[in-house]
Amino acid sequence: MNKRIYERPLLRKVVEGIPNKFGSLKRLRPISTIDNVEIDSLIEEYGSPVFVLSEKTIRDTYKNAYRAFSTRYPKVQFAWSYKTNYLDAVCRIFHQEGAWAEVVSGFEYEKAIDNNIPGNKIIFNGPDKSEEDLVKAINNKSLIHIDHFDELYMILSLMDQLKERPQVAIRVNMDTGIIPQWDRFGFNYENGEAWNAINRILSSKKMDFIGLHVHIGTYITISKPYAVAIEKLAALANKTYNRFQKSIGYIDVGGGFASQNTLQGAYMPATDTTPSFDDYAHAITTAMTAADFPNNETPMLILETGRALIDDAGWLAGTIMANKRLADGRRSMVIDAGVNLMFTSFWYDYEIYPVHESSYQSEPTTIYGPLCMNIDIVRKNIDFPMLNKGDHFVIKRVGAYTMTQWMQFITYRPNIVLIDQNEKVHLIRKQENKEVFRRQELVPDYLQN
Numbered sequence: 343m344n345k346r347i348y349e350r351p352l353l354r355k356v357v358e359g360i361p362n363k364f365g366s367l368k369r370l371r372p373i374s375t376i377d378n379v380e381i382d383s384l385i386e387e388y389g390s391p392v393f394v395l396s397e398k399t400i401r402d403t404y405k406n407a408y409r410a411f412s413t414r415y416p417k418v419q420f421a422w423s424y425k426t427n428y429l430d431a432v433c434r435i436f437h438q439e440g441a442w443a444e445v446v447s448g449f450e451y452e453k454a455i456d457n458n459i460p461g462n463k464i465i466f467n468g469p470d471k472s473e474e475d476l477v478k479a480i481n482n483k484s485l486i487h488i489d490h491f492d493e494l495y496m497i498l499s500l501m502d503q504l505k506e507r508p509q510v511a512i513r514v515n516m517d518t519g520i521i522p523q524w525d526r527f528g529f530n531y532e533n534g535e536a537w538n539a540i541n542r543i544l545s546s547k548k549m550d551f552i553g554l555h556v557h558i559g560t561y562i563t564i565s566k567p568y569a570v571a572i573e574k575l576a577a578l579a580n581k582t583y584n585r586f587q588k589s590i591g592y593i594d595v596g597g598g599f600a601s602q603n604t605l606q607g608a609y610m611p612a613t614d615t616t617p618s619f620d621d622y623a624h625a626i627t628t629a630m631t632a633a634d635f636p637n638n639e640t641p642m643l644i645l646e647t648g649r650a651l652i653d654d655a656g657w658l659a660g661t662i663m664a665n666k667r668l669a670d671g672r673r674s675m676v677i678d679a680g681v682n683l684m685f686t687s688f689w690y691d692y693e694i695y696p697v698h699e700s701s702y703q704s705e706p707t708t709i710y711g712p713l714c715m716n717i718d719i720v721r722k723n724i725d726f727p728m729l730n731k732g733d734h735f736v737i738k739r740v741g742a743y744t745m746t747q748w749m750q751f752i753t754y755r756p757n758i759v760l761i762d763q764n765e766k767v768h769l770i771r772k773q774e775n776k777e778v779f780r781r782q783e784l785v786p787d788y789l790q791n
């Protein structure tokens with residue numbers, strides 16, 4: 343047994359926070375390992391801060407999600423949402439598990455091809471597809487989810503010069519009860535635009551109309567809107583069949599499942615409120631089986647879940663830079679990772695833990711990042727133990743939208759490591775250095791000296 347640490351007696355003014363509606367906060371237990379790897383040793387070897395991904399958690403989460411849907415519906419396909427985390431190592435783990443790729447730009451499309459995904463297993467979403475992107479996607483028989491009429495016309499204008507028939511679906515937006523309604527992507531259902539798009543696609547006779555897509559929003563904490571969306575898509579599928587005798591191959595319900603990160607201002611912690619994969623799967627597959635699809639066919643169900651599949655697998659370990667008192671006496675702490683790495687801390691109350699037991703006292707604390715920017719706040723208010731400069735911390739659930747939305751502001755982006763299933767550590771993205779910037783920047787001749 344480890345000897346308990348000695349803490350010298352000390353008198354210190356503690357600005358006590360009032361208990362919140364759940365009573366006083368519990369003391370935070372330290373987290374010192376990730377998949378049995380010491381966080382201290384990760385920081386020592388890979389620097390501070392460092393992002394850490396758990397391959398075991400990624401695979402376990404994926405398997406759980408896939409089980410929830412595939413046990414309830416006969417044809418289920420996941421497509422990994424690249425923008426959620428497009429590190430090649432991460433994408434390849436999902437692809438090994440059986441996920442296709444879901445991309446929203448030419449850059450992501452190229453990444454999917456480089457990750458050896460066959461063209462016909464790449465779903466190409468988003469409002470920003472260039473002519474060059476579309477030619478590639480058509481030639482590779484990728485699943486093009488048309489976002490607007492200008493994209494539809496661009497595809498039609500390419501038809502004379504290409505041999506392949508484009509494989510297209512449309513993205514549909516609709517009122518599902520979710521506010522705000524995401525009506526800026528795709529064709530609207532209620533005003534008839536979606537039906538108009540289908541008519542144009544099928545009467546052109548130049549494309550294969552293969553599916554219907556919807557992505558109603560993100561961090562959707564109730565499953566009912568998915569059922570509403572499926573009903574409306576089924577109605578479109580029937581209308582299409584009645585007019586053109588064509589049945590669609592799949593219904594793609596997009597992403598949007600909430601993760602276990604708590605939103606700022608939420609009444610309860612997300613770990614208590616976020617629906618499980620089984621909850622979502624129950625609502626979605628019930629709607630799919632109840633819907634009356636043309637010809638009694640069973641379309642494939644595609645899911646583009648991002649956040650909920652990867653958030654738990656990501657960690658950010660770092661170091662405390664300083665403790666400070668604010669003007670009103672409140673305690674604050676500066677850490678070496680801020681909103682440059684966790685853009686997402688603008689809306690999540692991230693869980694932050696000490697790596698070692700260092701003090702049994704805690705105090706309401708504001709945690710700031712290292713940037714010279716007033717909005718660089720990682721946690722506005724957390725009851726946090728009195729750590730010292732140089733002590734390590736670790737932040738939980740930073741797998742989604744951090745390593746893609748991070749910004750290179752003031753400082754370099756750090757190393758990212760993956761702990762494999764045998765608890766071996768691999769560097770999967772190198773820390774940036776000045777060479778990265780030298781390579782990108784050009785100094786005009788007259789400024790050389």
Ligand SMILES: *Cc1c(COP(=O)(O)O)cnc(C)c1O
Pocket residue numbers: 423425426444446467468557559560561596597598599646647648649650
């Ligand atoms: C971002 C996005 C996803 C993933 O969304 P999550 O909320 O992370 O599950 C899926 N599909 C499309 C079209 C997206 O834009």
